[in-house]
Amino acid sequence: MFYREAGQFKTTYAADMAIFPLREDRIGLAVIIVCAYALVFTGNSFLLQAVMIPFLVFSLAAIGLNLLTGYTGLLSLGTGAFMGVGAYACYKLTTAFPGLNIIICILASGLFSAAIGVLFGLPSLRIKGFYLAVATLAAQFFLQWCFIRVPWLVNYNVSGAIEAPLRTLFGVPIVGATATPETRYLVVLTLVIGLTWVASNIVHGRIGRAWMAVRDMDIAAELIGIRLLRTKLLAFAVSSYYCGVAGALLVFLWYGGAEYDVFNINQSFFILFMVIIGGLGSLIGSFMGAALIFILPIILGMVMPAILSPFGIGITAATVEHLRFMIVGALIIFFLIVEPHGLARLWQIGKQKLRVWPFPY
Amino acid sequence: MRPFENPVIPQRETLLAVENVSLAFGGVKALTDVSFDIRKGEIRAIIGPNGAGKTSMLNCINGFYHPTHGSITFKGEKRRRMRPSAAARGGIARTFQNVALFKGMSTLDNIMTGRSLKMHKGFFWQMLRYGPALKEEAGHRRVVEDIIDFLEIQHIRRTPVGKLPYGLQKRVELGRALAMEPELLLLDEPMAGMNLEEKEDMSRFILDVNQHFGTTIALIEHDMGVVMDLSDRVVVLEYGRKIADGTPQEVKRDEKVVAAYLGVAH
Structure with a gap:
């Protein structure tokens, strides 16, 4: 009724294979992107700095892990470390070449992460599933050890931390203490939209199909001529690239500085939860998962006192914190029971219902 | 099902030749000294009782297993070891039993x-x-x-x-x-678990593929009616050995084949 393909005819295969073949989808996407850019004009720096920027950064990392785990079926617990590689590589690049545009530094730092990812992806030819997860755990611990023990990575800084130096784009500071949340948000948003577009192109083409073929039935994939090692390593490379860029964005456009501890195993699990709850093998699910895990607790923290205060129930900040964990935990379990395939599947079902409404099927 | 009885099979060139292939997993001998050939454009059936080594044979042909002895010549190229992806590039496609x-x-x-x-x-x-x-x-x-x-x-x-x-x-x-x-299409029990109508459909597809696209087909099948109607030549395996090879009519009359399928009186 509200959302249907009736009357939209495709006359070429290229049009039929568009990523958003339905007009409603394209309009919806355009509205979302415009709204996202319009958030800048709210001037609400809490919203931009503490909600939207981290949400986008985590979404990007979740997309990275989703390409590996959701699309290629390779379970990885090294996400945090690969993000760290991106962050440290970006720091080394921008301090070694201060004149180099920071955007180029951020995008190039992902390449270092990709290279490291390929290295730790090599065992994936022989081992799968949980065993591979343990092998990537080695990456997590080894790389984190490097961040602590190799002072060259932090330019022999005594504090052992990396700090975002002041960098400008067209004369406007976008990285460093003087950059406003608005400009940083615009940079992150643009990069995330661009990289998501690229990821969506990859997964809808030959390479994405090869990844999914390896995920669903690797023997049959090999039989139709897909080279397993090459395909898996490409997945590791692209996935780590996305994680690396997300790590660089996290330090340079959100935290402003970071220690090794930011990229610990908890970070890996955090991203993995986003991917699982959002939906394995779905790009939009990556955003939904990041929203559920990151934004929902913030909203709960603000909404709970507001709801309870009219009833005369005073609630302390500590209690809010506890309740928040409990509610988010319960919701995660609820969503996993209702739809084990994640929020993306719920979204699909919702779209289907809208399409046939008011009829049941 | 064939449009004409007793088709005249011209002596076509050999597309794939299996020579003295043996395959063993530890002490288990899956294949012992099997030789046969597949000619260009024909439908070649591989039959035999359960556990005869039919699927192992297909796995050797498209590179999943590497024969312990013997060689396989495909399009004039002799080889002992090959990756499945290399077989795919060479023009061998395959469907699976399950x-x-x-x-x-x-x-x-x-x-x-x-x-x-x-x-x-x-x-x-x-x-x-x-x-x-x-x-x-x-x-x-x-x-x-x-x-x-x-x-x-x-x-x-x-x-x-x-x-x-x-x-x-x-x-x-x-x-x-x-x-x-593909130049060579390997079908592993394409009709397993199908009802009569589905079997007829699938038979028609196989014949059409063979005749219209000129694809050479090697198939494993248990339904003897289908095998006898579809195939140009049949190779029969039992306990990893070849016991018969020839046209469906020849194979049907072969005593060893009858014994393998029906058993012999002791």
């Missing part, structure tokens, strides 16, 4: 994946998609749509194959193999 489709993907994507080897636009163009990569995709989509028309599976184009009934899954798997435009 369907091996990509369950999370749609019918269309499954068959499109079969075109992987023929798609050459690199990573850079794939990132952009619009332009050369999409043009290439559309070109292959046309071929895939022809296969979908041929197999009469238009209505399940967008359905994830995991949700399809078994008979249709078998058909999609055949489509994926056809998308590779």
Whole structure:
């Protein structure tokens, strides 16, 4: 009724294979992107700095892990470390070449992460599933050890931390203490939209199909001529690239500085939860998962006192914190029971219902 | 089912020759000294009781197993070890006894994946998609749509194959193999678990593939009626050894074959 393909005819295969073949989808996407850019004009720096920027950064990392785990079926617990590689590589690049545009530094730092990812992806030819997860755990611990023990990575800084130096784009500071949340948000948003577009192109083409073929039935994939090692390593490379860029964005456009501890195993699990709850093998699910895990607790923290205060129930900040964990935990379990395939599947079902409404099927 | 009785099989050139192939897993001898050939353009059946080594034979041909002894010559090229992906590049396609489709993907994507080897636009163009990569995709989509028309599976184009009934899954798997435009098509029990009507459909597809596309087919099948009607020549295996080889009529009369299938009075 509200959302249907009736009357939209495709006359070429290229049009039929568009990523958003339905007009409603394209309009919806355009509205979302415009709204996202319009958030800048709210001037609400809490919203931009503490909600939207981290949400986008985590979404990007979740997309990275989703390409590996959701699309290629390779379970990885090294996400945090690969993000760290991106962050440290970006720091080394921008301090070694201060004149180099920071955007180029951020995008190039992902390449270092990709290279490291390929290295730790090599065992994936022989081992799968949980065993591979343990092998990537080695990456997590080894790389984190490097961040602590190799002072060259932090330019022999005594504090052992990396700090975002002041960098400008067209004369406007976008990285460093003087950059406003608005400009940083615009940079992150643009990069995330661009990289998501690229990821969506990859997964809808030959390479994405090869990844999914390896995920669903690797023997049959090999039989139709897909080279397993090459395909898996490409997945590791692209996935780590996305994680690396997300790590660089996290330090340079959100935290402003970071220690090794930011990229610990908890970070890996955090991203993995986003991917699982959002939906394995779905790009939009990556955003939904990041929203559920990151934004929902913030909203709960603000909404709970507001709801309870009219009833005369005073609630302390500590209690809010506890309740928040409990509610988010319960919701995660609820969503996993209702739809084990994640929020993306719920979204699909919702779209289907809208399409046939008011009829049941 | 054949349009004419007693087809005259011309002496065609050999596409694939299996020479003295033996395969052992530890002490278990799956194949012992098996030799036969597959000629260009024929339908070659491999039959035998359960555990005779038929599937092992196919696995040797397309590189999943490496024979312990002997060699396989494909298109004049002799080899002992080969990766399955190399076999695919050489033009050998295969379906499995228990369907091996990509369950999370749609019918269309499954068959499109079969075109992987023929798609050459690199990573850079794939990132952009619009332009050369999409043009290439559309070109292959046309071929895939022809296969979908041929197999009469238009209505399940967008359905994830995991949700399809078994008979249709078998058909999609055949489509994926056809998308590779193989020279040699290996079918491992294409009619297992099908009812009569589905078997007739599948037989027709196999004959059409053989006659219209000129694809050489090697098939394993347990339904003797189907085997006798479809195949030009039959090789019979028992306990990993070849016990008979010839036209269906010859094989049917062979005492060893009858004994293998029906048993002998002691």
